Amino acid sequence: FSVLPKPTSRQLKPLRSSVHGDMETFERAVECAEKFDVCDLDAMEELANELEEFNGNYFEASTNKVLSEKEIKDRKDVAEILRLQSELRLRMDYLEGANLFAQDVHDMEESYPEQE
Numbered sequence: 001f002s003v004l005p006k007p008t009s010r011q012l013k014p015l016r017s018s019v020h021g022d023m024e025t026f027e028r029a030v031e032c033a034e035k036f037d038v039c040d041l042d043a044m045e046e047l048a049n050e051l052e053e054f055n056g057n058y059f060e061a062s063t064n065k066v067l068s069e070k071e072i073k074d075r076k077d078v079a080e081i082l083r084l085q086s087e088l089r090l091r092m093d094y095l096e097g098a099n100l101f102a103q104d105v106h107d108m109e110e111s112y113p114e115q116e
Contacts, residue, residue, distance in 0.1 A: 028052055
């Protein structure tokens with residue numbers, strides 16, 4: 001994982017003519033990746049799949065190879081964030097509802113409350 005800074009001044013213009021549907025997908029994917037509990041698990045999985053299946057570039061012209069590669073890498077990174085967020089939410093649900101160890105800890109805390 002390496003971090004390249006975002007370019008500061010450039011004209012952004014989609015490279016494709018039929019962009020409305022793709023742009024809505026990208027907007028929703030970024031929104032879900034940036035904020036927890038915005039999207040349900042199925043939506044995050046679907047968005048991650050769409051980002052991974054998208055071929056080529058959407059914004060960056062192929063004349064700048066570094067930016068073109070960064071756009072693709074960063075789009076895949078957003079897909080991975082969505083998958084990780086889904087996994088974390090599933091694991092948190094398990095922790096709260098079915099994890100024996102966590103339940104034992106809570107039961108013990110209730111049985112022997114700390115005295116102040």
